[in-house]
Each structure stands twice: as structure tokens, then as C-alpha cells.
Amino acid sequence: MADTKVYRASTTAPVNIAVVKYWGKRDAKLNLPTNSSLSVTLSQDDLRTLTTASCSSSFDKDTLTLNGEEADVSGARTQACFRELRSRRSALEEKDASLPKLSTMPLRIVSENNFPTAAGLASSAAGLAAFVRAIADLYELPDSPSELSLIARQGSGSACRSLFGGYVAWRMGEKADGSDSLADQVAEASHWPGMKALILVVSAGRKLVPSTSGMQQTVATSALFKHRVEAVVPGHMQAMEEAIRDRDFAKFAEVTMRDSNSFHATCLDTLPPIIYLNEYSKAAIRAVHMLNEAAGRTVAAYTFDAGANPVIYYPEEETEAVVGTLFPALSKTTGWKEGPAYGAMKAVVDLQDVGAILAEGVNRVICTGVGEGPTKSDQFLVAEDGTPVTGSK
Amino acid sequence: MADTKVYRASTTAPVNIAVVKYWGKRDAKLNLPTNSSLSVTLSQDDLRTLTTASCSSSFDKDTLTLNGEEADVSGARTQACFRELRSRRSALEEKDASLPKLSTMPLRIVSENNFPTAAGLASSAAGLAAFVRAIADLYELPDSPSELSLIARQGSGSACRSLFGGYVAWRMGEKADGSDSLADQVAEASHWPGMKALILVVSAGRKLVPSTSGMQQTVATSALFKHRVEAVVPGHMQAMEEAIRDRDFAKFAEVTMRDSNSFHATCLDTLPPIIYLNEYSKAAIRAVHMLNEAAGRTVAAYTFDAGANPVIYYPEEETEAVVGTLFPALSKTTGWKEGPAYGAMKAVVDLQDVGAILAEGVNRVICTGVGEGPTKSDQFLVAEDGTPVTGSK
Numbered sequence: 001m002a003d004t005k006v007y008r009a010s011t012t013a014p015v016n017i018a019v020v021k022y023w024g025k026r027d028a029k030l031n032l033p034t035n036s037s038l039s040v041t042l043s044q045d046d047l048r049t050l051t052t053a054s055c056s057s058s059f060d061k062d063t064l065t066l067n068g069e070e071a072d073v074s075g076a077r078t079q080a081c082f083r084e085l086r087s088r089r090s091a092l093e094e095k096d097a098s099l100p101k102l103s104t105m106p107l108r109i110v111s112e113n114n115f116p117t118a119a120g121l122a123s124s125a126a127g128l129a130a131f132v133r134a135i136a137d138l139y140e141l142p143d144s145p146s147e148l149s150l151i152a153r154q155g156s157g158s159a160c161r162s163l164f165g166g167y168v169a170w171r172m173g174e175k176a177d178g179s180d181s182l183a184d185q186v187a188e189a190s191h192w193p194g195m196k197a198l199i200l201v202v203s204a205g206r207k208l209v210p211s212t213s214g215m216q217q218t219v220a221t222s223a224l225f226k227h228r229v230e231a232v233v234p235g236h237m238q239a240m241e242e243a244i245r246d247r248d249f250a251k252f253a254e255v256t257m258r259d260s261n262s263f264h265a266t267c268l269d270t271l272p273p274i275i276y277l278n279e280y281s282k283a284a285i286r287a288v289h290m291l292n293e294a295a296g297r298t299v300a301a302y303t304f305d306a307g308a309n310p311v312i313y314y315p316e317e318e319t320e321a322v323v324g325t326l327f328p329a330l331s332k333t334t335g336w337k338e339g340p341a342y343g344a345m346k347a348v349v350d351l352q353d354v355g356a357i358l359a360e361g362v363n364r365v366i367c368t369g370v371g372e373g374p375t376k377s378d379q380f381l382v383a384e385d386g387t388p389v390t391g392s393k
Numbered sequence: 394m395a396d397t398k399v400y401r402a403s404t405t406a407p408v409n410i411a412v413v414k415y416w417g418k419r420d421a422k423l424n425l426p427t428n429s430s431l432s433v434t435l436s437q438d439d440l441r442t443l444t445t446a447s448c449s450s451s452f453d454k455d456t457l458t459l460n461g462e463e464a465d466v467s468g469a470r471t472q473a474c475f476r477e478l479r480s481r482r483s484a485l486e487e488k489d490a491s492l493p494k495l496s497t498m499p500l501r502i503v504s505e506n507n508f509p510t511a512a513g514l515a516s517s518a519a520g521l522a523a524f525v526r527a528i529a530d531l532y533e534l535p536d537s538p539s540e541l542s543l544i545a546r547q548g549s550g551s552a553c554r555s556l557f558g559g560y561v562a563w564r565m566g567e568k569a570d571g572s573d574s575l576a577d578q579v580a581e582a583s584h585w586p587g588m589k590a591l592i593l594v595v596s597a598g599r600k601l602v603p604s605t606s607g608m609q610q611t612v613a614t615s616a617l618f619k620h621r622v623e624a625v626v627p628g629h630m631q632a633m634e635e636a637i638r639d640r641d642f643a644k645f646a647e648v649t650m651r652d653s654n655s656f657h658a659t660c661l662d663t664l665p666p667i668i669y670l671n672e673y674s675k676a677a678i679r680a681v682h683m684l685n686e687a688a689g690r691t692v693a694a695y696t697f698d699a700g701a702n703p704v705i706y707y708p709e710e711e712t713e714a715v716v717g718t719l720f721p722a723l724s725k726t727t728g729w730k731e732g733p734a735y736g737a738m739k740a741v742v743d744l745q746d747v748g749a750i751l752a753e754g755v756n757r758v759i760c761t762g763v764g765e766g767p768t769k770s771d772q773f774l775v776a777e778d779g780t781p782v783t784g785s786k
Binding site: 221222223228235266270271275 | 664679
């Protein structure tokens with residue numbers, strides 16, 4: 001009698017926000033980057049993807065449901081992940097004939113984020129990391145997170161960093177086959193648990209300079225990019241690892257801001273130029289510099305991914321200085337966890353015009369901080385009989 | 394009997410807009426740049442400074458009147474110009490005792506622009522060039538424009554390029570005393586007379602990132618800046634000189650846009666970052682790329698000095714494509730020379746949203762093109778009796 005059982009595994013995976021940025025591929029097919037990068041994994045209490053991977057011979061084909069909508073699985077990146085994971089499962093099955101032949105069964109993957117897509121956060125890293133981790137758990141693969149990061153990387157570059165919690169490096173590697181381009185953990189979240197992140201979700205504004213396929217356009221046209229890759233990022237990687245090792249926030253902040261500025265500078269040096277920062281982004285940059293200047297010490301750092309949303313890192317002990325200064329401008333914005341407490345904090349500087357612009361452009365804040373890596377979940381988005389279900393949102 | 398005669402000389406000098414940008418000094422006292430630069434001198438029919446230099450033993454001190462207001466002449470830069478020019482005059486007087494002792498007389502300089510300061514154009518280059526040229530004429534110095542450029546450079550770096558018409562290079566030089574950091578003419582205006590420039594004077598917007606003393610902050614903090622200076626600008630200088638020699642607009646345009654982007658990228662890579670481009674600047678960038686794409690050839694190039702105003706260069710033979718496309722969005726803006734004719738031209742592309750943003754942000758256009766260098770004038774801003782007079786404005 002044929003095995004029509006539905007096999008399942010569920011995992012959550014986190015978002016990560018780089019402090020040394022990935023931008024540019026040296027191999028577009030294998031998703032091999034031109035430089036190493038480093039990120040902070042954010043708490044899954046605030047931002048996470050929940051993914052259930054299931055397989056059964058009763059399913060008719062591989063499917064993927066993202067936030068309730070069918071997604072295309074025919075793309076080369078998704079197919080590469082399926083192929084790599086099945087091949088590893090298949091190797092186990094060959095060695096142990098008693099194992100069910102999961103590698104031959106269609107997969108049904110269902111995935112949901114606990115934050116609205118409208119938040120404008122790149123959820124692909126969390127999504128791909130959860131996707132790979134869930135299938136690896138379903139297949140009971142013995143691979144380490146670093147080994148799995150090789151697969152996630154092929155799905156979405158920065159996803160490889162979401163396979164770990166805490167502080168994570170993606171080593172660019174040197175080999176042509178990409179076998180050394182993987183993520184490793186620089187430090188556990190518990191090594192420096194007080195790292196907070198305040199994400200300002202800003203109005204998109206008017207996007208005048210298209211960003212599609214911008215990464216490879218930068219590689220092809222920016223003379224400054226080559227210098228960033230060869231001479232700037234290696235120094236940032238080393239300094240950032242030292243800053244994390246020493247829990248040196250001033251150093252962490254300087255490298256974070258320098259690296260974000262350097263990355264966006266190479267975007268601007270692209271032809272045609274790519275400009276992600278808008279008036280609200282500029283206001284956040286100004287606010288952070290005003291804050292640090294007024295405090296007389298480094299209390300906050302900004303960074304921007306390929307978009308306009310500022311992510312402001314700050315150490316927990318500086319909550320009063322940072323949140324106490326930003327909250328008055330943004331008190332009407334949704335997303336604050338402890339509004340009354342924040343309202344009672346003392347600002348170190350009046351942001352004036354800069355605060356008014358932030359008030360106009362910030363639609364929502366997300367208060368979060370460093371967190372753990374993917375975690376097995378007992379919440380399933382595929383029922384025992386194989387039916388997709390909706391999780392609590 | 395003492396000589397109380399009022400000696401006078403009047404000159405006009407042009408504005409120049411760089412296509413390979415000057416940014417960063419290797420010697421702040423002597424105004425020695427970190428890299429060479431190259432500019433197009435703009436027609437004085439549209440933008441010029443008129444300056445009368447006068448001297449008389451009846452004057453009580455050196456004075457400078459700019460657009461009707463007394464200016465401070467005690468600054469080190471102005472003093473350096475006075476000193477250098479007097480010293481050259483003094484050398485002539487020592488050789489020829491019959492010459493009046495102008496070098497010992499107080500100077501009265503009166504200067505006026507034919508464009509409002511509110512236009513937001515850096516008028517210091519034209520102003521300093523006219524200042525130096527007028528005093529040199531008053532003193533009847535035999536120095537060539539390149540020799541005078543050494544003096545103007547000490548007053549305001551880019552002023553040295555306004556001592557010539559046409560296409561002008563400022564050679565950075567190598568010597569510590571700055572004696573080889575001077576301007577020379579790459580080509581006369583008549584070599585490539587059809588170079589047009591459309592300046593869009595945009596709303597300042599909200600200036601959030603201060604630009605004061607930004608230049609030296611970039612030198613001190615931007616890692617990408619060093620690469621621009623050493624590896625990028627020398628290539629741009631060579632390519633630009635070839636483009637001008639060959640009247641190759643496509644090449645001229647590519648280098649112009651790349652150099653502007655590269656310069657602004659190093660500003661963004663400064664800590665704190667310097668961001669001159671605003672939403673209106675971005676719209677102009679987008680409009681030019683749309684225009685070139687739709688035309689299927691390079692018809693226009695943008696460049697931005699240390700500010701948000703786009704300067705759009707285009708060859709005269711592409712007036713229909715360029716003006717015909719931009720005019721519909723900006724038809725209500727003041728400054729067009731031939732509104733009805735422009736209105737009848739055929740756009741190569743509908744700028745849509747980009748046009749709407751330009752319509753909102755552009756306050757005034759200036760239609761101009763390549764022009765001649767400083768010219769002696771018979772209009773005097775100091776009367777024969779030494780009284781300052783007001784020119785036609």
C-alpha cells in the first residue's frame with residue numbers, strides 16, 4: 001500500500017538588517033557576492049516568518065503559499081533550493097532504505113509573516129531562510145546552519161544570514177562554485193543582548209529613479225563601487241567584528257553609518273543613478289547626528305537597506321536619550337510599545353524642523369532588537385490531512 | 394602737487410559650470426585642489442558680473458561693494474588677491490618711475506551681477522574673476538589669463554576658470570607653493586559654439602544636511618573620495634578633453650553625468666553625509682535619462698554643483714528634442730526666451746509624473762550656452778570723480 005501520509009515540519013525565521021551591506025554579485029546564477037556582509041538578526045517577537053513544509057505522495061505538485069497567495073515556484077532560485085534540499089534528502093535515503101522516500105514527494109509549503117507586507121520591509125530574507133530551514137527539518141537533514149546557508153543564499157542572497165540569531169557574517173568566499181560563500185555567527189544574541197532597533201516605516205514618496213536590477217547596474221557602471229568592495233568593506237568587516245566582540249557601540253555606530261552611506265554613495269554613482277534615500281530618510285540621518293551631537297556621545301546609528309526606511313540601532317541603556325528624543329515627534333505614529341513611558345522620557349535635543357518632517361513622513365514604527373535564529377514551531381500552516389490552514393495573524 | 398586722480402578699469406566676467414568637478418583642497422590656505430577640474434564658461438548675455446576697479450590717493454581705504462552692499466575685504470582670501478596684484482603693479486612701478494604709483498593707493502571696487510542672487514547660482518567664481526581681471530586692467534599688468542588665474546584661485550578656487558571663455562581646465566598642479574595650479578583654455582567657445590545650457594532654478598526644499606565646510610569634511614572622512622581623486626577624475630579629465638576636441642556630445646554627456654554623480658556620491662559618503670540633491674534634482678535626473686532613452690541617442694546631460702539646481706547641457710541641434718520635451722512641463726516658469734517657439738516643438742517623450750514634479754519645484758529657468766571670457770567694458774560703476782554708481786540691472 002502506497003504511503004500517502006502527510007509529513008510536516010514548521011519553523012520560524014527572523015529578519016536581519018545589515019550593518020555592512022551586501023550589494024553586487026560576482027556570480028548572478030549562484031548568488032555569489034562581491035563582498036562580505038554582516039547583519040544583526042532582529043527579534044522574532046516583532047518580525048518573523050512562520051513556514052510549514054509538508055510533503056506527501058498525495059500532493060500533485062510542488063506549491064508555495066505566501067501570506068495566503070499562491071507563489072510561483074518555477075523560478076531558477078526556488079528550483080535551485082528544491083533541488084539542493086532534495087538531493088541531500090535523497091543521499092540519506094540511499095544510505096538508509098528504511099527512510100520514507102520524501103525526496104520523491106511533491107512539497108506543499110505554506111508561509112506567513114507576522115507583519116504586513118505594506119511595512120515595506122524586505123521579507124525575502126526571512127522567507128527564504130524559513131523555507132530552507134523548514135524543508136531541512138522536514139527532511140531531517142543533519143546539515144549545520146552554515147551548510148544550509150549555502151542553499152538559502154542561492155534563493156536570496158541575504159537570506160543566508162537569517163539562518164542564525166545574533167550577529168551574523170556572510171563570508172563572500174573565493175571559490176567559483178560558491179561552496180565557501182556562507183554565513184557564520186559572529187556572536188550570539190546573548191553576547192550583546194541590549195542592541196535595540198527602531199525601524200521607521202516612511203512614506204514611499206515619489207520613486208523617480210528605478211531600482212530594478214540596480215545591483216548589477218552598480219557593478220557594471222560605478223567606478224567607486226570597485227573601491228568600496230576592495231578597500232572599504234574589508235575594513236568595515238574587521239572593525240565591525242571588533243566592535244561586536246568588545247560591545248563597543250560608538251565603533252559599531254560609526255561603521256554602520258559609514259557603511260550605509262558608502263553603499264548609497266555607490267548607488268548614486270551608478271549610471272543611471274539609483275537613489276533610495278528620500279526627504280524622510282534625510283531627516284532621520286539628520287536627527288541621529290543631532291542626537292549624538294547633543295548627547296555628547298554616540299547613542300544611535302542609522303542604516304538604510306535598498307529603500308527609504310531608516311533603521312536606527314541604539315544600545316538599551318540609551319533608550320531614554322534616543323526614544324525620549326524621537327518620540328515627541330512621532331507620538332501619533334502607530335507601533336510604539338510603551339507610549340506613556342516613552343512620553344515621560346526626557347529629550348536630549350529638540351528636533352524642530354527635522355522632527356516635523358519625520359512626523360509628516362513616518363507611517364509606523366517598529367520597536368525591536370537583536371534576537372534568535374530560526375526556531376522549530378508547533379504551529380502548523382498545513383493540517384495533518386494536508387490542507388493549508390491560516391495562522392493567527 | 395599730489396596726484397588725486399581717480400584711475401579706473403571696468404570688466405565683465407562669466408559664470409562657469411564644471412563638468413568635471415572641483416571638490417576638496419590639498420592646501421586650504423593656497424586653495425590648492427585635490428584634483429583637476431574642467432568647466433564650460435557660460436554666455437555673459439545671460440549671466441555676468443560687471444566690476445569696476447578704481448584707485449585714488451583720495452580714497453581712504455580699500456573697499457568692495459557687491460550688488461549695492463559693502464562687503465568685508467579683511468578676509469585672508471581677498472587680502473591675498475590685493476597683495477598679489479599690488480605686488481605685480483609695484484614691480485612695474487619700480488622698473489618704470491614714470492608710472493603713477495597706483496600700488497600705493499586705496500582701491501574702490503564696485504561689482505554687480507546681471508542676475509538675482511536669489512537665482513541660487515554660485516556667483517563667487519564670476520565675482521572673483523571680474524575682481525582680479527578689473528584690478529589687473531587698472532594696473533595694466535602684462536600677465537596672461539593663466540597667470541592671473543593663480544591669483545583668482547586664491548580668492549575662490551573655481552574663479553580661476555572664469556578668466557577664460559569656452560572650455561576651461563584648472564590643472565591641479567604638483568608644487569607646494571601652488572605656482573602650477575592654474576587654469577588654461579582647452580578650447581575656444583568658437584570651437585564648439587553650439588553647446589547650450591538650461592539651468593533649472595529649483596525650490597531649496599528643506600535643507601536637512603548642512604553643507605558648510607563640507608568640502609574638507611569629505612576630504613577628512615570619505616574613503617571613496619580618495620579613490621575619486623586618484624582613479625576617477627584623471628580618467629574623466631582625459632575623456633572630457635577628447636570629447637571637446639572631437640565635439641563628441643555623447644561622450645561629453647556621459648562623463649558629465651558620471652562626474653556629477655561621482656562627486657555627489659563622495660558627498661553622501663562624508664560623515665555626517667552632505668546631500669545636495671533634492672526631489673526636484675532627482676526628477677531632473679530622471680527626465681534626462683528618459684529623454685535620452687526615448688530619443689535613442691544622447692541629447693542631454695545633467696550636472697549639479699554644490700546645490701540642488703540642475704544644469705542641463707545639450708547641443709544646439711537637439712533643441713527640439715530637449716526643450717520640446719521639457720517645455721510642456723515648465724511652460725509657466727519664467728525665464729524662457731522663446732516660449733511660443735518652444736511650445737510648438739515636439740516632445741520625444743511625455744515626462745508624466747516627473748514633469749509634474751518639475752512643474753512644482755522649478756521656479757525659473759535660465760536659457761544660456763557656452764560663451765566668452767572676461768571682456769573690458771566701457772560701463773563704469775565708479776564715476777570719474779570716484780563716486781560709486783549703480784549700473785543697469
